[in-house]
Each structure stands twice: as structure tokens, then as C-alpha cells.
Amino acid sequence: MVIRARSVFPLLIDRLARLISMSVALGVTFFILDPAIAQENLTYRLKWLINMSTVGDIVAVHQGCFLEQGLTVTLKSGGPERDAIRDLELGHADFGVASGDQVIQAISKGSPVVVVAQLFQKNPLQWVYFKNKIRIDGLTDLKNKTIGVTFGKNDEIIMRTLLVKSGLSERQVRLYSVRLDYTPFYKGVADLWPVYINTQGVEIGHKLMASGASIAFLDPESHGVLFVANSVVTSKRLLEEHPERVHRFIKGLIKGWTTAVEGTDTDRIVDDVRRYDRDTSRDLLFAQLDQTRALVKPGKTVSIGRINVPAWEQTEAIMLANQQIDRPVNVGTRLRLEFVE
């Protein structure tokens, strides 16, 4: 049929064939060269609401770090009822942020999750206290204190670990159930209150210092407790089927976090965060940015996004000791170190 048609309309068929092949070649060229056309869409589920703790993620999206990698990334905020690891399994997200304990818990229940980067090198969770009311030089000073903990969350596990380290039994302290507001701490019902040092810590610190109070923070890490916080996770399947996509995502993400941590245009960075966090004043956001930078890159030699294997192993050991998992999960096998230099 084609041969017959070609013999009837030879010139027309030849021109048509050339036109089609040229169009295809042009299309492929534009597809490869033009990022706007070649974009892949990805969904990134955060651990918590979008605030300064997610500054690098925001910068990566709004300053084009993902676009450079040919990716269009949709940021989805997290929350207590949202779980990035569940979203990965259900196909609602391609990447997510989860804390070390969430990852280990999920592995112990057979979830095919892998860790591809660790955003916070230092856990932001600390306990605030009034310096003029109590004095804490060592862990034994916790004796007879009322300590706020969120039962079921990782601050409970961290505090229990600190108590074990201090040699104090749980009868020698009073654990107070933390709720949404800080009233029990302000009223002195609780002596120590858990806060994220880079967000709530800054906010409370400013308020209390403005009222003339003097506060300090109890940092578990300075007492040898390493408990991994926000890390980037994805599914084993995505990693096996599209390793280059994971590589491009992490490259864009690390560039975003590097800009957030080392960038000099702090006005732009704060403006990016303000798109989401309108309730926090600019002054506070600058202070929060400084604190967050110290958590993401605590030392000059530390690479942004580096996976701290010993910290992960200690997190697993703590969870095992606190019966959060019933057997070792060998978390090291799920840490993929190759994506971050």
C-alpha cells in the first residue's frame, strides 16, 4: 500500500517523511534542552509544618535548585497526623522527611524505606529552664525536678535515656505530660520544657528575655545522647528503579540547604520562609535562621546532608533499650551514603 502510494505521490510522500522526522528531532532536542519541558514532577512530604526548620527545602524549591535538575517538586507540609513514610508506601509522595525513630520503627515493621540524606546533624530538641529557679550543671541535677515530656514522642525516649545515663530512677523525677501551650512552664508547674531550639526555643527565648527572665537549655547531645532528627527518605523501589532521579533530587536539595546555610542573601532566604510562615516576625526568623544553620552544619568539616552512621546506630540502640522496637533492625543497611559527598 505504501509502495503503491509512494509510486503515485513520490514527491509528497518524501516531503511528508522529511517533515515528520525533522519535527521528531526538534521535539527531542527541545525536550532535552528546555527544562520547562523536560521537568519531572515529584512530591516531597515534610515532617512538620513549613517553617524555619525546612528552610533548605523551601530555598531548593523557590530558588530553582530542583529546576536545574529537571525536577518540579511539590512541597507538602507534615504534621502529627501525617507520616512521610506511609505516604511513600501509599504512593502519595516520592520523598519525605522523617526522624530517626520513625525510620527505625518503620523498618522494624517491614517498610521498604531508605535514608538518602540527613538534614539535621544535631537534634534540635532541647529542654528550656529558668536559670534563676533551677541550676543544671550535670544530669544528676535533674533529681526532684518536674520535666515536661510529650508521651509517645521522641522527647520521652530521649529524656528516659538521659535519666538512665544520670543514674536517676524515674521515681526521682516527675514526668509531666506536655500539651499545646507553655502555660505550665511559665507558671512553674514544670521546671523543664521540651522545645525545638531553632524555632520554639528562639521564640520563647525572645519573649522571656524581653520580660527580664533568664533561661538556659539542656542539650541531650552535650550529655552524649545522639538521636537522629530530620532525614530524607525514599522508597527502595524508587531507588532501585530510578537511582538517577534520586541523585538529581538530592543534588537539588543539598544545593538548597547549602544556599540556606551558607548563603549571604539572608533577606531573600527569610522572605522565602515568610511565604509559608507569616505569623513569625522577620526579626525572629533571622534568629531562627542562625540557630538552624548551626544544626545543619555544626562544624566546617561537616558536609551538609551527611548521614551520621554512629548517631543512627545509637538511635537504634536507644530505641531497643526503651522497647520501642522488639529486635535490632540493623539500620545501617538502610543508610545510602553515596548521594551526599
Next chain:
Amino acid sequence: MLLRRIYQFLMIYLIGLAILLMIKYVVNLSDYVIPSLGILLNTFGGISSTYAHDVFSTLCVAIIGQIFSIMLAFVVGILGRKTTWLGSLIKVAAYNIQAYPIVALAPIIFILLGDGFVSRLLIAAMICYFPLLLSVVGILAEPITEVEHFYQQTGRMRWQLEVKIRSFENLPKLTTVIAGSATLAMAGTIVAEFIAANAGIGYSIRIALYQSDLSKILVALFMIGITLSIYQGALEIAGRLVKSAWEQ
């Protein structure tokens, strides 16, 4: 009646569970997303006694809150049954206040009253009260003409008699409304505990949520459902007993 409520709940729960398990195995989800039946049974064995205690604590608060709401709803309902200015104001106020989401008001209540028993009770009563009030006002405002006419004509009609007649004639409706409000009282208490209390099954659900432990949440739902079925069944039996005693 009690048994029927229990097996109806069991049927619904088991169907829901079967659907969850079907999704788990069809989509090949891990135990982290949907726990297996084995894990569920294991969790049930491990925490059922603790959760039974928690549900009982929640139920106690819910019952007290419900009694408080019923009493208040009847007082306000009796005042608001007339087509007077006051009656109309009460109805409008009940409709408007009902529109406020309790979850938005709850944090204010907790800040003012702390996270103890009183806050849980108040929130349970608030969630239960307004729908109850609207039903009670609706029932008590409806005249039973064929009965009331005689007393009105003979000049013996008093407000107490009017309320009695209307309550008696609508007893099945009132029983259903009260039994239904038990669900609201229980839900209200659980919401209160979930937001900020330090006891009860809502508080335990919050902890399970923090631990990403769906098996605990499923066990909690089972305990809440079975307890509520028994309580509602008991309320319905009580309603029947009241009716038969009144008829005699």
C-alpha cells in the same frame, strides 16, 4: 436490643477491618502502614486491659457530661418551647453557638481550666448539648392538640402538665435523641482528651498516633465502639423501662 447493638457493631468493625487487610495485601503494604492480623491480636493482648481502663475513664466523663447536657437542654428547652421572643432567641442562640467548632474553642478552655477533669467534662457537655437542645426544643414546642385541648378548655393546663404530655407522647423520640447524644458525649470527651488532656482513651490514641502505631488505634476504636454500643443499648432499655412505668 443490647445484643443486637453489640453484634451490629462487631459486624461493622469486622467489615472495616477486612477492607483494611484486603487493601494491605492487594497493594502489598508493610505492617507500618496497616498492621497484620497477627500484630493486631498481639497488640490487643498487650494493651486491652490498659485501654479498657482508659475507655472506662472516658465513658465516666461522657456520662456525667451527658447528664449535665440533658438537664440543661430540658431547662432551656422548656423555656424555649414557646413561640415567644425568649423562645426564638434561645433557638437562634443554640443554632449559632453550635456552628462554632469545638476544636477551635478547646485550646482556650484548656488554657483557662487546665487539662484536668473539668475541661474534659465541659467539652463533652458542649459537643453533646447543642444538638440535644435543638431536638428537645423541637419536641417540646410541638403541641399534642388532641390531648392538650381538653386541659386547655377546662382551664387545668399548667406548664408542668404541658411538658409532661409532650414528653410522654414523644418518649420514643426523646429516648432515641438521648441515646444518640451518648455518641456525641463520647466523641466530645475523646476530642478533648486528644487535644490536651492527660487521661482517657483520646489521650492514648494521641500517644499511639505519635508512635505511628495503627494497631493500637484499631484496638482503641474497638474498645470505644463496644463500650458505646453497650452504653447506648442500656440507655434504650432504660427508655423502655421508663415508658412502661409511666404507662402503668
